[in-house]
Amino acid sequence: MNNKIVTAKDVAILAGVSPATVSRVINNDKRISNETTNSVRYAVNKLGYKVNPLARGLKTNQSMTVGLIAPELANEFYMNIAKGVERYLRPHGYTLLVCNTAEDNLIEQDRIKHLRERRVDGVIIIPTTGNGEAYKSLYHKKIPVVLVDRKVSNYSGDIVLANNLSGAFNVVSKLIEDGYQKIAFIGGNADVSTASERHQGYLKALKQHNIKRDKQLEVFGKFNVQGGYDAMQKIWQRNALQTKFDAIFIVNYFMHIGATKFLNTQLNMSKAPVIASFDDMDLSPLLSFASYTVAQPMLQMGAEAAKLLLDRINNRNSRQNKTVILPTEIVAYRR
Amino acid sequence: MNNKIVTAKDVAILAGVSPATVSRVINNDKRISNETTNSVRYAVNKLGYKVNPLARGLKTNQSMTVGLIAPELANEFYMNIAKGVERYLRPHGYTLLVCNTAEDNLIEQDRIKHLRERRVDGVIIIPTTGNGEAYKSLYHKKIPVVLVDRKVSNYSGDIVLANNLSGAFNVVSKLIEDGYQKIAFIGGNADVSTASERHQGYLKALKQHNIKRDKQLEVFGKFNVQGGYDAMQKIWQRNALQTKFDAIFIVNYFMHIGATKFLNTQLNMSKAPVIASFDDMDLSPLLSFASYTVAQPMLQMGAEAAKLLLDRINNRNSRQNKTVILPTEIVAYRR
DNA sequence: ATGAAAGCGCTAACAG
DNA sequence: CTGTTAGCGCTTTCAT
Numbered sequence: 001m002n003n004k005i006v007t008a009k010d011v012a013i014l015a016g017v018s019p020a021t022v023s024r025v026i027n028n029d030k031r032i033s034n035e036t037t038n039s040v041r042y043a044v045n046k047l048g049y050k051v052n053p054l055a056r057g058l059k060t061n062q063s064m065t066v067g068l069i070a071p072e073l074a075n076e077f078y079m080n081i082a083k084g085v086e087r088y089l090r091p092h093g094y095t096l097l098v099c100n101t102a103e104d105n106l107i108e109q110d111r112i113k114h115l116r117e118r119r120v121d122g123v124i125i126i127p128t129t130g131n132g133e134a135y136k137s138l139y140h141k142k143i144p145v146v147l148v149d150r151k152v153s154n155y156s157g158d159i160v161l162a163n164n165l166s167g168a169f170n171v172v173s174k175l176i177e178d179g180y181q182k183i184a185f186i187g188g189n190a191d192v193s194t195a196s197e198r199h200q201g202y203l204k205a206l207k208q209h210n211i212k213r214d215k216q217l218e219v220f221g222k223f224n225v226q227g228g229y230d231a232m233q234k235i236w237q238r239n240a241l242q243t244k245f246d247a248i249f250i251v252n253y254f255m256h257i258g259a260t261k262f263l264n265t266q267l268n269m270s271k272a273p274v275i276a277s278f279d280d281m282d283l284s285p286l287l288s289f290a291s292y293t294v295a296q297p298m299l300q301m302g303a304e305a306a307k308l309l310l311d312r313i314n315n316r317n318s319r320q321n322k323t324v325i326l327p328t329e330i331v332a333y334r335r
Numbered sequence: 336m337n338n339k340i341v342t343a344k345d346v347a348i349l350a351g352v353s354p355a356t357v358s359r360v361i362n363n364d365k366r367i368s369n370e371t372t373n374s375v376r377y378a379v380n381k382l383g384y385k386v387n388p389l390a391r392g393l394k395t396n397q398s399m400t401v402g403l404i405a406p407e408l409a410n411e412f413y414m415n416i417a418k419g420v421e422r423y424l425r426p427h428g429y430t431l432l433v434c435n436t437a438e439d440n441l442i443e444q445d446r447i448k449h450l451r452e453r454r455v456d457g458v459i460i461i462p463t464t465g466n467g468e469a470y471k472s473l474y475h476k477k478i479p480v481v482l483v484d485r486k487v488s489n490y491s492g493d494i495v496l497a498n499n500l501s502g503a504f505n506v507v508s509k510l511i512e513d514g515y516q517k518i519a520f521i522g523g524n525a526d527v528s529t530a531s532e533r534h535q536g537y538l539k540a541l542k543q544h545n546i547k548r549d550k551q552l553e554v555f556g557k558f559n560v561q562g563g564y565d566a567m568q569k570i571w572q573r574n575a576l577q578t579k580f581d582a583i584f585i586v587n588y589f590m591h592i593g594a595t596k597f598l599n600t601q602l603n604m605s606k607a608p609v610i611a612s613f614d615d616m617d618l619s620p621l622l623s624f625a626s627y628t629v630a631q632p633m634l635q636m637g638a639e640a641a642k643l644l645l646d647r648i649n650n651r652n653s654r655q656n657k658t659v660i661l662p663t664e665i666v667a668y669r670r
Numbered sequence: 671a672t673g674a675a676a677g678c679g680c681t682a683a684c685a686g
Numbered sequence: 687c688t689g690t691t692a693g694c695g696c697t698t699t700c701a702t
Contacts, residue, residue: 007695008696009695019696019697020672020674020675020698023697024671031671036671050452055678055694055695057389057678058390058393058695059678060697073418074414075414083435086435087435095434096433097432098431099421100418100422114430286592287621342678343680353688353689353690354679354680354689355682356687358679359681366688371688386679387678391679393679394680
């Protein structure tokens, strides 16, 4: 078998046409006769010709790549979003470049720069922190951007979110309807939009059901496993013997895991509290005290973001910025 | 601010040199005078010039991209490997293109083709299934390949593995030393090298400790959560009242989860069995019956694969194929 | 409907 | 040490 790289020129020679015509056939130019189209197609197959995307990109100023910036690769939640992105992009011919920010602002900055220099056609960002300034360099280069999952300040472009407020409201309401009156709250940094919206949902549910807010029952921590562990411990110590609460709403999966880890260390629990949390993962049913979870449409969030991005890339949408808010769903676990 | 794309030519004009010299400075050509180097550097900064990787790639036949093919994006284990890959590659200037095969052979084939056409400089594959034939098209195009995690038949190139045999042997031995004599086994398809090696480790440990193998206690299922659930159920039914085993070794994390899910449905357990399994994840400590896990060095596996790949890309190593086998570690959980 | 020619931005001989 | 030239493989006017 021949190992040399086949170019449009080679195809042209075999088909007895010019390279320009080969290009036209490849790109489905309408005004090429059936006859030549066929002979070019034949030559393309015979030679196994593939367009060189670097040459094409150089000429057309399109790399047919899209960058995805995620706070963490080894994270089920983000990677489900990534999966949704990939699944939508692929059939459109785009390839995904993934970057890990390790939840670090500076690294996020660096990765944006990197993708810009790589000439990606667009970027999907799962923001690491709270400031949209960082994304302006992309706008400036006319590289479309879509955010997913979190809002950030100083950003007004396209964005895809889950309905955090109503998700939290609904699940806390469920707890209340089930008879729980003393519901603790484990939340995250208020700078993170998802954390603060879920907190608001919690408060709204209490209010609507005429339950007085008790700040002793609210703790805020880091958005990860350790944060959940620490927060749970804090509540536990504050409300000795856990007589002051009978249920807990936790703002995300990882904190839920951490909280469960802590509770598992308390062998002398008189009566175990019930837990509701955001995110419904494969493992949620194994979390000992889980009663309800709020399922976010992770794949759909990714796909929707990819769709908005391609619309921008192809100027297919209005100048107007779009915000897509996707509904959540409550999943019940028997206790 | 100027929005036009800055080229080497622009820099050359500002610095009063030729584009070739600009290129030389960018690429650290040794024989350029300090004087011109400085003025070029100055112009580069002033103009904010960045090399266009498409043009460079077209010229040099290097895209500075590496493809990663994984059976599943939303999978903690694979994504930890991916993270290791990314972490190693990035400082070397390479960008990672990720592809999801959805555990499907045909999709894997397609992705390989896609990456080949994208002119990636190399490919790291976490194999979906068992046949290395699929990777030969890459060899044929002189695109280096490194496998991670699993062996496949008909493949003899570079590969990075965990020591599955010794990991399984060690952890099963631990169980035996702890006094367990009737150890069940939940495994996977023997086509998958990791599954079969871990099975062998299990058998070897039994043998070494003079425990007779009982095939009634061995079940093989799919390598995922559902597979673990089904397998556990099957063992449970076969060995009614679970008098016939007091411990279980499970070949991976996901099956461990599934098995735990099943056991959680059995409220009438007289005495809970103890479980040891491969993979130590964030959630492992929450799996109710976990006693030991075998931790694989996931990040290191990824990094090592990336290293082998770059060595190949730069012809830095011998013609000889390399197999790297990384040790595992046993993690104990108190019951 | 098709070909000729130019050029995207870069690097690599080849000169000097 | 540096400039000139050519060309990577493709698309795209401009002709015809």
